[in-house]
Amino acid sequence: MKILVCISNVPDTTTKVKFVEGNTKLDTTGIQWVINPWDELSLTRALELKDDASTGVKSVSVAHVGSIAAEPTIRKALAIGADDAIRVNAEPADAYYVASQLAEVIKKEQFDIVICGIESSDFNGSTVGSMLSELLDYPSVSAVSSLKIENGQVVISREIDGGKEIVHVSTPFVAVVQKGIAKEPRIAAMRGIMMARTKPIKLYEPIAVEPLTQVVSFEMPKPRASCKFVDAENPKQLIELLQNEAKVI
Amino acid sequence: MSVLVFTENWDGKFKKLSFELASYASKVAEMLNTNAVALSIGNVDESELKKLGNYGVKKIVNINNDALKNLDDRAYTSVIAEIAQKESSEVIILSNNNMGKGLAPRLSVRLKAAIGAGVSQLPLSTSPFTVYKRAFSGNAFAHLELKTGVKIITLAQNSFELIETANGASVENFSVNVDASNIKVQVKDVQKQTGKILITDAEIVVSGGRGMKSPDNWEPLVELANLLGAATACSRPVSDEGWRSHEEHTGQTGKIIAPNLYFAIGISGATQHIAGVSSSKYIVAINTDKDAPIFGAAQYGIIGDASKVLPKLVEAVKEVKGK
Structure with missing residues (x-):
């Protein structure tokens, strides 16, 4: 069984974002780029499955759509333990564009399980994974919080409002995963970092795809009114404020 | 033309988000001088279905098919696409929750429709069609233009108020053919907490x-x-x-x-x-x-x-x- 984990290259989650060129582009000055947190957890889970011989998982690959600037992030995924990587050499124009590039690669390379994180922490679209499944005409399971392989059968926990469902799905398929899929992201060890240097990154040139959306501009959230403090000895005043001023209780 | 809203139910009752979605869809329909049509998949009785009419929906398409008892993203996508085409929907609205996040992107590819995901207010304009969405995990918002004829919006939960507008909605029972051999996702068990308020629903x-x-x-x-x-x-x-x-x-x-x-x-x-x-x-x-x-x-x-x-x-x- 072959697993592919799709990874996105995003600003570190503590970044204070700023925009340039009339608020149309992210100011990338000084930004630390990392593997999208959900993709990192996906990769961790894929590697856990490969570590367990009973699952029959033979390889874990990662794929990324982006320019050469993303190579450090791809190398990091290889250092964490991915066997090889694919990079589609293109600036990601929108989710449909990215999903189309990934679908093209997957048609050529063939995987049994394709894993995508629920969203990227920069654009928060939650769309690439399911778009990909439709482009490939694969089944997809979204909101996945646990993924196991038991006697060759894929067993998934899928989050629903107020609970979860245990589902079986046939391969090939796309899993869109979220919190719970792995406990902690796996950290690259020194040996992994050394080995990553020689692991292959296969390069694809992009296919022509017209994006469906365009960012017109970004704006910052409106600043909140400053905090009104209430004496710790008199919380009743807080309740009165919530009742009479904010009118929320 | 119409605005189609995909509703969700549980145990025969609509989730609160369905009424939020209906309220939102009715306002979007107003902006486009058209009507909102709701789609319900599942076993929901007529009196419950009619509740959607209290939030401005003009028509409710009701599909009750055993093959759709459990969520299979691919099968559901086919059904929503079929209804969208039947109702000549220009805008399709789903929740930005687990279900909507799974279905909307598939629908986007199926219908070649641009998607605005995690939208938190009414469209900023309808020509060009521009939506307001969360970006950088809440540290910014984006004005996003949806450039295709048919557009899809997933609405962030709790971001839109319920607006009661009685619109005398009619219910149309509609049957679809679902090819059972195409259902690849099998639900083996459901573990649901009861009697607890859902975090995503809670005020x-x-x-x-x-x-x-x-x-x-x-x-x-x-x-x-x-x-x-x-x-x-x-x-x-x-x-x-x-x-x-x-x-x-x-x-x-x-x-x-x-x-x-x-x-x-x-x-x-x-x-x-x-x-x-x-x-x-x-x-x-x-x-x-x-x-x-x-x-x-x-x-x-x-x-x-x-x-x-x-x-x-x-x-x-x-x-x-x-x-």
Whole structure:
């Protein structure tokens, strides 16, 4: 069984974002780029499955759509333990564009399980994974919080409002995963970092795809009114404020 | 032309988000001088279906098919696409929840329709069609142009008020052919908590962080939540430590919520936590550290130890509510 984990290259989650060129582009000055947190957890889970011989998982690959600037992030995924990587050499124009590039690669390379994180922490679209499944005409399971392989059968926990469902799905398929899929992201060890240097990154040139959306501009959230403090000895005043001023209780 | 809204139900009743979606769809339909049509898949009776009409929907397409009892994203996508084409829908609206996130992108590819995901208000304009959506995990918002003829919007939960407009809706029972051999996702078991308010549905959420010091200290927090009819939540360290279950984790990598009122108790307010709760209408912070970043996001604050403040807060609520 072959697993592919799709990874996105995003600003570190503590970044204070700023925009340039009339608020149309992210100011990338000084930004630390990392593997999208959900993709990192996906990769961790894929590697856990490969570590367990009973699952029959033979390889874990990662794929990324982006320019050469993303190579450090791809190398990091290889250092964490991915066997090889694919990079589609293109600036990601929108989710449909990215999903189309990934679908093209997957048609050529063939995987049994394709894993995508629920969203990227920069654009928060939650769309690439399911778009990909439709482009490939694969089944997809979204909101996945646990993924196991038991006697060759894929067993998934899928989050629903107020609970979860245990589902079986046939391969090939796309899993869109979220919190719970792995406990902690796996950290690259020194040996992994050394080995990553020689692991292959296969390069694809992009296919022509017209994006469906365009960012017109970004704006910052409106600043909140400053905090009104209430004496710790008199919380009743807080309740009165919530009742009479904010009118929320 | 029409605006199609995909509703969700559970145990034969519509989820609250269905009425939010219907209210939103009706307003979008108004902007486009057309009508909102709701789609319901499942076993929902006529009187429940008609409730959608109270939120401005003109017509309800009702599909009750055993093959659609469980969610198979591919099969559901085919059905929604079929109805969208039948109703010549120009805009299709789903929730930005687990189900909507799975279906909307498939639908986008199927219909070659641009998608605006996690939209939190009415479209900024209809020509060009531009929506307002969350970006950079709540640290910014994007104005996004949807450039195709048919557009898809997923609406962030709790971001739009219910608007009651009786519109004399009609119900059309519609049958679809579902090829059972195409269903590849089999549900083996459903584990559902009952009698608990869902965090993503709740109007008030009471959340505890590391400042609660121990899982044994949660009792007054739960009591406060019960008194307020609120859901309980927690920060990431608390769920990582196993003090509370990971379903309660709110924040960037946990649940992203937008209640009317959010209590952050003993939560310092890391960027990632604030990213998940910043859409709350009001935030109350209780923390020992007056410089904690959570006070920057809160409208009301108490500087103090959670274990001392909480019991007093519980008493205060009892007193005020008792009146």
